[in-house]
Amino acid sequence: MKISITVNGVVKALEIADENTPLLWVIRDTLNLKGTKFGCGKAACGACTLHVDGEAVRSCSYPVKFAEGKEVTTIEGLGDRENPHPVQQAWIDEIVPQCGYCQPGFMMATAALLNKVPTPTDEDIDKNIINVCRCGTYYRMRKAIHKAAELQADKVMNESKTL
């Protein structure tokens, strides 16, 4: 099938043999964006989390056909070295990753959380950030999530000042 998806702001017209191919494989193998990871393939670990129209989605369990005409954001599109997203900056500041494998999924889940709940409590974090980290970096992640909320609030404040 022919499918059109906007990935990190760029429209991609793709020819997909099987419309039920997980979006994850299209992102990683067809578009060569390797930041999004495969962990379990059963929507259980969150390593493959990305955003579809701003909502966190586990792409290992999301047939590519459902992404037709939608905006997909991966960790590569969240921010870059020059302009890191507050979540990416907080992750750097708090030196969160250990092996790093699970981290893009956590960062995408956190970015989605901050869009909905700009200043999440520990309880909000417990409920919404339910990915799995085999290295057990949860403690640093929690600190980084609170830090990201502060950075995002500062960013919003600065942006409103310059308007």
Added chain:
Amino acid sequence: MRLKAIYIFSMFLLLGLIFVLANSPKFSGYEIVEKTKLQNQQGNEDFNKMMDVLTHQRCMNCHPSDHIPKQGDESHPHYFGMTRGEDDHGFEATTCNTCHQSENNMSSGVPGAPHWALAPASMAWEGLTRTEIAKRLLDKSMNGNRSHEDLIKHMTEDDLVLWAWEPGVDAEGEQRTLPPVSKEDFKIAVENWFANGAVIPSK
């Protein structure tokens, strides 16, 4: 004179006989009693078939009484600490749709159907008897103000309800168990039960 006495006696006898027979429940109500009994039996059968489905884990797992969706045939609490949330769709950024889409996913084993969500808290059935479930089902203050017609439509046409007969495979790739009554028989039982007045058996 003697003839007259016999005549009067016979009349009394006849009237007495008519009186006795007219007041005999067996005689006067014979047909009606049997018919009602038959209808009740049929009604009970429809009710039981309907309830065999409603109390099956494919339905009950999403009608919890503790706001926690259940999974599997043994109805364990949904993994990852998922609960109802504010709007029956989980939490703000981790909703049902983070993992569940509008159809079953045959590769991951994640079930899906249109408007995947928990049944509202007022429709909590877990732990209730069949009679209590039926009362709750019919109670407009609890069922989203649904009339009998609305309920029939919901129970026989809604994609999420009918998902119970197409539940797909689980995370191990095993087919999920189906309700003990076929979809067709369930629909007929629901329609009949409502058509016969939606009578809830006393026991």
